[in-house]
Amino acid sequence: MRKLALSDEILMQVEKPARYIGNEVNAVMKDKNKIKVRFAMCFPDVYEIGMSHLGIQIIYDMLNRFDDVWCERVYSPWTDLDAVMRRENIKLFALESQDAIQNFDFLGITLQYEMCYTNILQVLDLSGIPFLSKDRTEADPIVIGGGPCTYNPEPICDFFDLFYIGEGETQYRTLIDLYEKYKDEQKSRAWFLENAAKIPGIYVPSLYEVSYHEDGTIKERKALAPNIPDVIVKEMVTDVSDTYYPMKPVVPFIKVTQDRVVLEIQRGCIRGCRFCQAGQLYRPVRERDVDVLKEYAVKMLENTGHEEISLSSLSSSDYSKLPELIDFLIEECNKRKINISLPSLRIDAFSLDVMNKVQDVKKSSLTFAPEAGSQRLRNVINKGLTEEVILNGAKLAFEGGWTRVKLYFMLGLPFETEEDIKGIGDLSNKIAAVFYETVPKEKRNGRVQIVASTSFFIPKPFTPFQWAPQCRKEEFLDKAYLTRKSITEQLNQKSIKYNWHEADVSVLEGIMARGDRKINQVILKAYEMGCVYDAWSEYYKNDVWMQAFEACEVDPDFYTVRERHDDEIFPWDFLDCGVTKEFLLREWKKAQQETVTPNCRMQCQGCGASRFGTGVCFEEKEGLS
Amino acid sequence: MKVRIKFSKEGPVKFIGHLDVMRYFQKAIRRADIDIAYSTGFSPHQIMSFASPLSVGHESSGEYFDIELNSITDTEDIKNRLNAVMTEGIKILKVAVLDEGEGNAMASVAAADYLVRFSDKILLPDDWKEKLSAYYEQEHIPVMKQTKKSEKEIDLKEGIYKLQIRDDGIFMQLDAGSGSNVKPGFVLEHFFSTIDVQLPEFPFRVRRLETYRRTKKGKLMPLIS
Numbered sequence: 105m106r107k108l109a110l111s112d113e114i115l116m117q118v119e120k121p122a123r124y125i126g127n128e129v130n131a132v133m134k135d136k137n138k139i140k141v142r143f144a145m146c147f148p149d150v151y152e153i154g155m156s157h158l159g160i161q162i163i164y165d166m167l168n169r170f171d172d173v174w175c176e177r178v179y180s181p182w183t184d185l186d187a188v189m190r191r192e193n194i195k196l197f198a199l200e201s202q203d204a205i206q207n208f209d210f211l212g213i214t215l216q217y218e219m220c221y222t223n224i225l226q227v228l229d230l231s232g233i234p235f236l237s238k239d240r241t242e243a244d245p246i247v248i249g250g251g252p253c254t255y256n257p258e259p260i261c262d263f264f265d266l267f268y269i270g271e272g273e274t275q276y277r278t279l280i281d282l283y284e285k286y287k288d289e290q291k292s293r294a295w296f297l298e299n300a301a302k303i304p305g306i307y308v309p310s311l312y313e314v315s316y317h318e319d320g321t322i323k324e325r326k327a328l329a330p331n332i333p334d335v336i337v338k339e340m341v342t343d344v345s346d347t348y349y350p351m352k353p354v355v356p357f358i359k360v361t362q363d364r365v366v367l368e369i370q371r372g373c374i375r376g377c378r379f380c381q382a383g384q385l386y387r388p389v390r391e392r393d394v395d396v397l398k399e400y401a402v403k404m405l406e407n408t409g410h411e412e413i414s415l416s417s418l419s420s421s422d423y424s425k426l427p428e429l430i431d432f433l434i435e436e437c438n439k440r441k442i443n444i445s446l447p448s449l450r451i452d453a454f455s456l457d458v459m460n461k462v463q464d465v466k467k468s469s470l471t472f473a474p475e476a477g478s479q480r481l482r483n484v485i486n487k488g489l490t491e492e493v494i495l496n497g498a499k500l501a502f503e504g505g506w507t508r509v510k511l512y513f514m515l516g517l518p519f520e521t522e523e524d525i526k527g528i529g530d531l532s533n534k535i536a537a538v539f540y541e542t543v544p545k546e547k548r549n550g551r552v553q554i555v556a557s558t559s560f561f562i563p564k565p566f567t568p569f570q571w572a573p574q575c576r577k578e579e580f581l582d583k584a585y586l587t588r589k590s591i592t593e594q595l596n597q598k599s600i601k602y603n604w605h606e607a608d609v610s611v612l613e614g615i616m617a618r619g620d621r622k623i624n625q626v627i628l629k630a631y632e633m634g635c636v637y638d639a640w641s642e643y644y645k646n647d648v649w650m651q652a653f654e655a656c657e658v659d660p661d662f663y664t665v666r667e668r669h670d671d672e673i674f675p676w677d678f679l680d681c682g683v684t685k686e687f688l689l690r691e692w693k694k695a696q697q698e699t700v701t702p703n704c705r706m707q708c709q710g711c712g713a714s715r716f717g718t719g720v721c722f723e724e725k726e727g728l729s
Numbered sequence: 730m731k732v733r734i735k736f737s738k739e740g741p742v743k744f745i746g747h748l749d750v751m752r753y754f755q756k757a758i759r760r761a762d763i764d765i766a767y768s769t770g771f772s773p774h775q776i777m778s779f780a781s782p783l784s785v786g787h788e789s790s791g792e793y794f795d796i797e798l799n800s801i802t803d804t805e806d807i808k809n810r811l812n813a814v815m816t817e818g819i820k821i822l823k824v825a826v827l828d829e830g831e832g833n834a835m836a837s838v839a840a841a842d843y844l845v846r847f848s849d850k851i852l853l854p855d856d857w858k859e860k861l862s863a864y865y866e867q868e869h870i871p872v873m874k875q876t877k878k879s880e881k882e883i884d885l886k887e888g889i890y891k892l893q894i895r896d897d898g899i900f901m902q903l904d905a906g907s908g909s910n911v912k913p914g915f916v917l918e919h920f921f922s923t924i925d926v927q928l929p930e931f932p933f934r935v936r937r938l939e940t941y942r943r944t945k946k947g948k949l950m951p952l953i954s
């Protein structure tokens with residue numbers, strides 16, 4: 105039987121010891137003596153969050169299909185175990201073999217949100233790997249980052265040897281071959297890094313130098329090695345129906361956030377909402393073949409025994425074979441007594457019918473994401489959801505027996521006015537009114553319940569709003585108060601509940617999102633001062649973070665509230681995610697003019713992503729010949 | 730028709746709690762494609778009943794649960810199919826069809842056998858064996874037991890059916906009925922408190938060996954016998 109890295113005494117005193125024992129169904133075990141490369145794949149957050157992530161399962165499955173590689177998993181130890189490991193000097197280990205990460209060949213860290221950055225340092229620290237790439241030697245693992253946050257890797261570039269930009273399915277084999285050569289021929293780490301930098305999609309931050317203007321903006325980036333690219337183009341899977349997919353995902357023992365089979369139906373989004381980073385990064389839209397998906401669904405249910413399946417993608421209603429897929433799933437899942445967890449769908453007759461079939465109407469709620477309170481502001485952000493569509497959808501749903509509505513909005517969007525914010529209350533009220541008009545008194549079972557939630561808008565790289573100033577904390581809070589006031593002034597205010605997010609974290613997230621290389625030292629400082637698990641509000645220490653900025657003499661406002669010129673060089677401009685800066689700038693201007701841009705299926709906007717030669721860009725457009 | 734399943738839980742999986750073991754078997758039954766019956770209603774669940782929860786950290790070679798089936802191949806086939814989808818440390822030992830009218834696993838539990846070993850962090854006095862024997866020989870062992878609402882005195886001796894000092898640890902057969910259940914750790918903690926031995930944290934390694942029901946004649950029989 106496997107020997108665990110932690111003693112029984114330790115496992116008995118920490119919360120949820122099953123987080124650390126591995127051995128889950130479908131976890132991959134290999135013979136250490138028959139492989140050449142050991143890869144530790146890390147999600148720098150607690151097990152239950154990390155285990156819920158599809159991307160890791162895809163890479164885990166892919167790497168383990170390589171005979172010469174054993175990929176294992178590692179997550180952030182929770183704070184209780186973290187303290188024990190420091191006290192007893194226990195090194196962080198991988199779940200499968202329980203061996204120390206320190207002795208692995210690679211430590212891959214997926215970067216899904218900015219607020220996990222201090223957890224990267226926690227993982228390095230507990231592993232005994234030097235924080236800074238420049239301090240590592242041939243004896244240390246190669247630390248590689250991947251995931252959406254690598255589209256601006258600069259704030260954390262000192263901690264990584266490499267970043268993999270784009271979808272993981274394409275270049276790992278090449279990278280591992282190079283690594284084997286480096287080991288077999290006993291080359292230096294520098295040799296490996298220089299050659300890795302020539303692999304498409306691989307960014308080696310230490311091989312580039314950045315100089316700044318006096319005002320702190322970027323003057324120039326210079327490559328420090330010959331024959332490495334100035335611009336790194338993202339990697340992308342051309343045919344998403346013919347690539348790796350984890351048919352036997354690991355089934356955790358303990359309940360995790362996504363305790364179900366996840367079926368990724370498409371990548372990318374045709375919509376082009378101007379605030380949304382994912383909508384730009386993953387262009388162009390590529391749909392997965394519906395027959396392939398049906399086969400995956402059945403196989404994955406059989407291999408995991410999960411009692412639920414969910415569909416994953418951006419804007420799932422746009423998947424062209426959605427009705428066919430859902431019909432199939434309903435039939436298959438009824439037979440197997442499996443729940444279907446629906447993605448958020450555009451509310452119309454089709455989706456209501458589907459929802460009616462798979463959920464308990466009394467318990468489920470309708471979800472609308474107008475994102476902005478007024479049509480004017482929805483035009484600014486290019487969110488093509490009109491009040492008419494919302495009210496019609498709500499009417500249909502109320503007739504069908506639904507009584508709960510969730511509404512999602514953002515505050516602090518560019519060019520937002522008081523009127524736009526008041527629109528949140530107005531729209532919520534109108535929806536309530538539709539209920540009282542539609543459902544006769546004798547059929548009502550109490551009030552309609554409307555929950556309006558707002559989050560604070562954070563401008564992200566590679567969006568048209570990358571030029572926009574972010575609100576200050578005080579502005580955010582004023583906007584939240586105004587929203588609340590607008591709701592309490594409504595006739596149907598008793599039917600409307602309002603939730604808003606905390607503002608402190610949004611400010612820090614904004615700094616990280618558009619940060620440059622100067623942020624590295626601040627993150628390190630904050631970690632040394634005790635910040636970790638910043639994504640968990642109970643552990644987030646805003647005052648400590650602010651002290652860290654002060655100690656490093658870095659001005660947070662530079663990254664958030666500052667106006668940016670059209671021609672400013674951004675820290676992430678050396679990356680190419682497919683959409684061009686010209687396109688984004690065009691969209692930024694159109695936002696100012698409140699002009700809506702049609703989606704990819706209506707009319708191509710020449711965003712730049714068609715050069716990948718695949719996806720929606722090459723579909724026949726409706727109405728065109 | 731009802732089927733009773735006996736399994737063991739050893740090694741690292743001992744850190745998986747009772748609720749998670751239940752979830753584990755729900756998924757395993759689907760993976761093994763066993764024709765289990767479901768409850769009706771909007772979110773149907775498998776009809777399944779576990780005998781008695783095992784504490785986190787304890788191992789066992791005598792765990793049981795019952796499932797209701799729509800159709801059955803044979804018990805050997807169910808055992809093999811389940812064993813084919815088990816993870817290391819959990820093994821199906823026996824499968825038996827229950828007689829019509831037999832009580833469910835949970836209601837049937839009357840007693841359980843345990844083997845307890847000490848952590849090497851315990852400092853045992855030389856004469857602990859004699860003292861433990863003397864402790865067990867007492868006619869009554871009055872202890873205060875904490876219930877949800879209050880504290881009351883019980884006679885612990887009534888719940889200890891057997892206690893033997895063996896080479897590989899201390900063997901105990903204890904009352905495991907709902908309500909009167911006695912935990913092996915509780916007995917030993919009480920014993921050590923009577924001889925003034927300070928225990929470290931997590932002093933015992935507990936293994937449940939078997940779980941029993943009581944026959945109409947009052948005899949203890951394993952849940953599958």
Ligand code: SF4
Nearest residue numbers: 704708709711714721
């Ligand atoms: S090139 Fe045109 S169709 Fe393709 S993603 Fe860009 S806007 Fe959409």
